[in-house]
Amino acid sequence: MLGDLSADAFLQRYWQQKPLLIRHALANYRSPISGDELAGLALESEVESRLVESQGGDWTLKHGPFTEEDFLGLPEEDWTLLVQGVDLWVPEVQALLSQFAFLPPWRLDDVMVSFACPGGSVGPHFDQYDVFLLQVEGQRRWQIGAACSSETPMRDDSPLRILKEFEAEEEWVLEPGDMLYLPPGVAHWGVAETECLTFSIGFRSPSIADMLGDLSVELMTQGYDVHYRDPALTPAMASSNIHQAFIDQAKQQLWQAINDDDLISDWFARFMTATKYPELEEMTEEERHAIIRGRRYFNGDSVDESFEPR
Numbered sequence: 207m208l209g210d211l212s213a214d215a216f217l218q219r220y221w222q223q224k225p226l227l228i229r230h231a232l233a234n235y236r237s238p239i240s241g242d243e244l245a246g247l248a249l250e251s252e253v254e255s256r257l258v259e260s261q262g263g264d265w266t267l268k269h270g271p272f273t274e275e276d277f278l279g280l281p282e283e284d285w286t287l288l289v290q291g292v293d294l295w296v297p298e299v300q301a302l303l304s305q306f307a308f309l310p311p312w313r314l315d316d317v318m319v320s321f322a323c324p325g326g327s328v329g330p331h332f333d334q335y336d337v338f339l340l341q342v343e344g345q346r347r348w349q350i351g352a353a354c355s356s357e358t359p360m361r362d363d364s365p366l367r368i369l370k371e372f373e374a375e376e377e378w379v380l381e382p383g384d385m386l387y388l389p390p391g392v393a394h395w396g397v398a399e400t401e402c403l404t405f406s407i408g409f410r411s412p413s414i415a416d417m418l419g420d421l422s423v424e425l426m427t428q429g430y431d432v433h434y435r436d437p438a439l440t441p442a443m444a445s446s447n448i449h450q451a452f453i454d455q456a457k458q459q460l461w462q463a464i465n466d467d468d469l470i471s472d473w474f475a476r477f478m479t480a481t482k483y484p485e486l487e488e489m490t491e492e493e494r495h496a497i498i499r500g501r502r503y504f505n506g507d508s509v510d511e512s513f514e515p516r
């Protein structure tokens with residue numbers, strides 16, 4: 207999976223640090239899902255999907271669920287269908303995750319599958335998470351650029367997060383079986399050269415602000431009822447400018463609230479493994495896997511055939 211690299215070497219030298227292209231990472235891998243089966247999934251209301259069309263340097267975004275008519279009206283070029291959480295729906299896609307056993311399983315977020323026509327792309331952008339981009343069918347040209355941050359200028363005229371400026375520093379055409387690892391923050395732009403299927407194996411990366419928000423809900427739920435108290439006061443501190451001692455005191459009290467291994471280990475385990483789609487909790491794995499059986503929609507052909515992984 208990592209080519210010539212050992213898992214040790216990959217984690218030490220590349221993970222969360224720099225991109226890595228791995229040719230023939232999964233040579234001879236046959237996709238367990240076709241483009242038309244992916245389109246079938248995107249008709250379901252429980253499935254998170256997006257359709258992105260690129261037209262002369264602009265991108266339009268539509269959210270699923272889609273109808274057969276939506277697919278019928280599409281041109282032959284310049285669009286991409288993206289479906290999130292395909293590992294939840296297709297057991298063979300979930301099985302692929304065993305290849306990533308060199309990483310903690312709870313770090314995994316989901317497998318997004320994209321089907322693109324020639325010219326299809328979601329534009330130059332960066333993500334906040336680690337991702338392995340596995341080329342499964344067809345060719346996609348990937349360009350990568352500079353490291354980005356929240357300061358990096360983004361276009362404000364697009365429904366998608368698109369970089370205002372993008373300069374390619376490296377470029378590769380990925381063939382079936384090739385895989386590109388990208389750490390968080392690296393500018394990238396993937397454009398389909400031919401009809402292609404790409405699997406994006408993404409990892410969780412909550413913001414610290416989200417973590418603190420969730421942790422504070424946990425503290426309230428547990429009835430943590432310690433209140434703010436003043437540091438030792440002197441009359442000189444009675445000014446309208448807040449004296450540094452108050453700041454130190456506030457930091458100290460916040461730190462006391464969270465400096466608790468039992469609290470953090472329980473909360474962190476729950477927070478990091480929380481289901482991405484709580485509305486699917488009611489559905490059994492079997493019900494989820496059954497949902498795409500019997501569906502094969504694309505270019506208007508709906509065939510009542512059972513889903514047979516190839």
Ligand SMILES: [Mn+2]
Binds near residue numbers: 331332333394
């Ligand atoms: Mn991306």
